[in-house]
Amino acid sequence: MSTDTPTSKAIVRIIASKDSWIEGEAIRQMEKTAELPGMIAAVGLPELHPGKGIPVGAVFAAEGIFYPYLIGNDVGCGMGLWKTDLKRRKVKRDKWVERLSDLDGPTDEDITPWLEEEGITPSPSDLAIGTIGGGNHFAELQQIEKVEDEESANQLGLSTDELMLFVHSGSRGLGEAIYRSHVEEHKAAGLIEGTEAAVRYLNQHDRALKWSRASRSVIAYRFLTALGAQGERILDRCHNSIQAGIVSGKACWLHRKGAVDSMEGATVVAGSRGTLSYLVIPAGDQELSLYSLTHGSGRKWKRGECKQRLRPRFSPETLIHTELGSRVICEDKDLLYEEAPQAYKDVETVVMDLIKARLVRIVASLRPIITYKTRR
Numbered sequence: 001m002s003t004d005t006p007t008s009k010a011i012v013r014i015i016a017s018k019d020s021w022i023e024g025e026a027i028r029q030m031e032k033t034a035e036l037p038g039m040i041a042a043v044g045l046p047e048l049h050p051g052k053g054i055p056v057g058a059v060f061a062a063e064g065i066f067y068p069y070l071i072g073n074d075v076g077c078g079m080g081l082w083k084t085d086l087k088r089r090k091v092k093r094d095k096w097v098e099r100l101s102d103l104d105g106p107t108d109e110d111i112t113p114w115l116e117e118e119g120i121t122p123s124p125s126d127l128a129i130g131t132i133g134g135g136n137h138f139a140e141l142q143q144i145e146k147v148e149d150e151e152s153a154n155q156l157g158l159s160t161d162e163l164m165l166f167v168h169s170g171s172r173g174l175g176e177a178i179y180r181s182h183v184e185e186h187k188a189a190g191l192i193e194g195t196e197a198a199v200r201y202l203n204q205h206d207r208a209l210k211w212s213r214a215s216r217s218v219i220a221y222r223f224l225t226a227l228g229a230q231g232e233r234i235l236d237r238c239h240n241s242i243q244a245g246i247v248s249g250k251a252c253w254l255h256r257k258g259a260v261d262s263m264e265g266a267t268v269v270a271g272s273r274g275t276l277s278y279l280v281i282p283a284g285d286q287e288l289s290l291y292s293l294t295h296g297s298g299r300k301w302k303r304g305e306c307k308q309r310l311r312p313r314f315s316p317e318t319l320i321h322t323e324l325g326s327r328v329i330c331e332d333k334d335l336l337y338e339e340a341p342q343a344y345k346d347v348e349t350v351v352m353d354l355i356k357a358r359l360v361r362i363v364a365s366l367r368p369i370i371t372y373k374t375r376r
Helices: 024-033 093-099 112-118 124-128 150-155 172-186 196-226 303-310 333-338 347-356
Strands: 002-006 011-015 039-049 056-062 078-087 138-147 162-169 231-238 240-247 250-257 259-261 267-269 277-282 292-294 327-330 360-374
Touching: 011 024, 024 039, 024 056, 039 292, 039 347, 056 259, 078 196, 078 267, 093 327, 093 360, 112 196, 124 172, 138 196, 150 360, 162 196, 162 360, 172 196, 196 231, 196 240, 231 259, 231 267, 250 259, 267 292, 267 347, 277 347, 292 347, 303 333, 327 333, 333 360, 347 360
Parallel strands: 011 039, 327 360
Antiparallel strands: 002 011, 039 056, 056 250, 078 162, 078 231, 138 162, 138 360, 240 250, 259 292, 267 277, 277 360
16 A cells, blocks of 8 residues: 655655556656655655656655745645525526636735734735636535444534535745745755745745635635635645654654645545545544645646646537536636546545555545636
């Protein structure tokens, strides 16, 4: 189920079954990253796929040093889940699609309460708060397909009669500015813990995490307000971050790139807009995965090749209607192809790999109803 490969210092572990498709380039990127000074361990989760020099769906542990370059420009990117007062028996899909007119531009709402809730002060970056952004970010209205763990579902306050809202977004221009500032001064080099540069970056990093969390809350508010509804957040999990931790009794820095902190509890493994998503809770020995869980199904194809692969078989009009009967709001045709379900791995295989590794158990599966990507 997992394979350990020693590098010069670090152990590289891939948690995936023979049913999972892991690109050799992703493994090469992991092994290369694990050779950085201070690295003691690296884990690739079932969604593992190549990134821009750094694999996505991976966790790296380093002693005495951390590497902002590994996290990249979307510090604080994560996913939040809300239960809403919208009723499953009263779904108005076409009407709701019309009402969701714009989650791309700045909000007219006073965002002060959300900033105060996270304990951060206003900044010029706040113009982008409450906007989804591009790439694989989205806001998705869902219904509970099936409850697998009644006790855990009840503890989370879930009801099969109520719809859910799932939001995936990050730190927008704020994260980009933090990343650019670091790279201009340090390039891909790490920061020694306790130094002035390290403390400065961590302060910026932590603010970006709080800003991103606030932004997801504003997105949820905007989405639900457009439908005349309200919601209550039941979880929010960041999957691009650096965190102090302990692995094998050693104090270290955990770098999560497309992976969530499993010690925070329940999380959602995101599907691909045309598949189910899975609400899971951690189980078993979490040190096996460096106290981390996968955040989604993971890309199968590079963005640049999706349109060429899919256009002969699918028109943009067909891609906005999924096999599950849900609707996708995406008026950027290139993005529609790049984010098509076919471009992603099979989420059921990813989740089953986590179950086989005794890392999670399923609470419930979630079926998409409307996925908002962008209005142009």
